[in-house]
Amino acid sequence: MGVAEGEPAGRDQADGRKLELRVWLRMLATTKLISQEIRRRLRTEFGATLPQFDLLAQLDREPDGLRLGEISKRTMVTNGNITGLVGRLEADGLISTETPGDDRRVTVARLTEAGRTAFAEMARVHESWLRELMADVDPKTCATLVGSIDQLQRSARNHLSEEE
Amino acid sequence: MGVAEGEPAGRDQADGRKLELRVWLRMLATTKLISQEIRRRLRTEFGATLPQFDLLAQLDREPDGLRLGEISKRTMVTNGNITGLVGRLEADGLISTETPGDDRRVTVARLTEAGRTAFAEMARVHESWLRELMADVDPKTCATLVGSIDQLQRSARNHLSEEE
DNA sequence: TATTGTTATACTCTATAACTATA
DNA sequence: TATAGTTATAGAGTATAACAATA
Numbered sequence: 383m384g385v386a387e388g389e390p391a392g393r394d395q396a397d398g399r400k401l402e403l404r405v406w407l408r409m410l411a412t413t414k415l416i417s418q419e420i421r422r423r424l425r426t427e428f429g430a431t432l433p434q435f436d437l438l439a440q441l442d443r444e445p446d447g448l449r450l451g452e453i454s455k456r457t458m459v460t461n462g463n464i465t466g467l468v469g470r471l472e473a474d475g476l477i478s479t480e481t482p483g484d485d486r487r488v489t490v491a492r493l494t495e496a497g498r499t500a501f502a503e504m505a506r507v508h509e510s511w512l513r514e515l516m517a518d519v520d521p522k523t524c525a526t527l528v529g530s531i532d533q534l535q536r537s538a539r540n541h542l543s544e545e546e
Numbered sequence: 547m548g549v550a551e552g553e554p555a556g557r558d559q560a561d562g563r564k565l566e567l568r569v570w571l572r573m574l575a576t577t578k579l580i581s582q583e584i585r586r587r588l589r590t591e592f593g594a595t596l597p598q599f600d601l602l603a604q605l606d607r608e609p610d611g612l613r614l615g616e617i618s619k620r621t622m623v624t625n626g627n628i629t630g631l632v633g634r635l636e637a638d639g640l641i642s643t644e645t646p647g648d649d650r651r652v653t654v655a656r657l658t659e660a661g662r663t664a665f666a667e668m669a670r671v672h673e674s675w676l677r678e679l680m681a682d683v684d685p686k687t688c689a690t691l692v693g694s695i696d697q698l699q700r701s702a703r704n705h706l707s708e709e710e
Numbered sequence: 711t712a713t714t715g716t717t718a719t720a721c722t723c724t725a726t727a728a729c730t731a732t733a
Numbered sequence: 734t735a736t737a738g739t740t741a742t743a744g745a746g747t748a749t750a751a752c753a754a755t756a
Contacts, residue, residue, distance in 0.1 A: 400673065401688045401689060401692070402673075402676045402677045402679075402680040402683070403672075403673045403677075404692055405680065405688055405692055406580070406680070408691075408692060409573065409577055409691075409695050410577060411699065412573075412695050412698055412702065413573055413574060414622055415699060415702055415703070416570070416702050417574065418622065418724090419706055421724085421725095422725085425725090431745070433746070449714085449715095450715065451713090451714065451715075454715095458575075458578055458579065458582065459746085459747085460748065460749085461715065461716085462715085462716070462717075462718090462747095462748080462749080462750090463745095463747070463748085465715070465716055465717080466745090466746095467745095467746095485713095485714085485755075485756070486754080486756090487714040487754065487755050487756070488714070488715090488755095489714080489715070508567075509564065509566075509567045512566045512567050512570045513567075514705050515701065515702045515705045515706075516569065516570070516698060516702070517701060517705060518697070518700065518701035518704060518705075519566070519694075519697055519701050523697055524566060524569055526690065526694060527569045527572075527573075527691075527694050527695075527698070528572060530683075530687045530691050530694070531569070531572045531691075533682070533683055533684070533687055534576055534680060534683050534691070535572065535575065535576040535579060536682065537679065537680050537681060537683045538579055538580050538583070538679045538680070539579070540681075540682060541679045541681060541682075542583055542679075585747085585748095586748085595721095595723085597722085614737075614738065615736090615738075618738095623723085624725065624726085625737080625739085626724095626725080626726080626727090626739070626740075626741090627723070627724070627725085628738085629739055629740080630722090631723095634722095649733070649736095650731080650732060650733090650737095651731065651732050651733070651737040651738065652732095652737065652738090653737075653738070
């Protein structure tokens, strides 16, 4: 979890047994490092949190809005906590909610015009932060990473506790 | 942030401009997916949290213990919050603290015997979880990932806000 | 009965700043 | 004055479970 691994770099290939652990520890540390920086900047520049940004990003690509349960799945935030997140964003005027159809249990959230405008700017700046933070990464490495991480994500999904 | 990217997979290489963003979003989502699972298991099996596990792991590789400030750096947890973490772990009997030298400002934490035993078991099981979750990942991909993520971490470190 | 979402709760993490004691 | 760590505080995240309304 921590940054320092405290082990020589040369034996990465040799010691295959703990390779998964090494990948995970590095990934966790790196993600923590970057996400702390991104969270800090989101807060100071936009007064937003990462889960809020994530939620807005999901709605931004769905002009018709999303049901709260679907938002919960996509953001990996539990239903009960979506209620609070949506409440805060609605209070800020960035999203609105409605019950669109006949099923009165359903709530759909979507971006307001103000929310769409605000998110566009946030996304633009956010992307530039990532380019900046990853400036020293070889583009080929970058391209490889996308696929490798996808593979990792699929594997993890397949082996979560007892489902599907 | 979210899991679904909602874009066709084929253009990863073509659209180089947003490659950094794509890497980051996938990495964040994957890390969240896995760490939620790991946190859940740590809690149910050992009553521990991820930051606690991280702290214990740092102490496990330092038989002489670590100063709190050093723990703070390695775990990327602020000084003020280390106090609380250390307090909880000490209350559980897993670590002990002392002022070893003449400088009475310094506090060093180290694993107790019980803590070392408990962590050994936690680490063993934790490693098996990772092997399980990453079972479908090609070993070569795994080996590549270690280096790629290291490169990414170094880049991010170099471009954090105004330091070093 | 199952589903959608809300409420309630408890705990932890996260971040900041002011503070104490020591050097 | 600078450093090591503590205390205080505020706000969010995280997880669980019980619950209401609807289907």
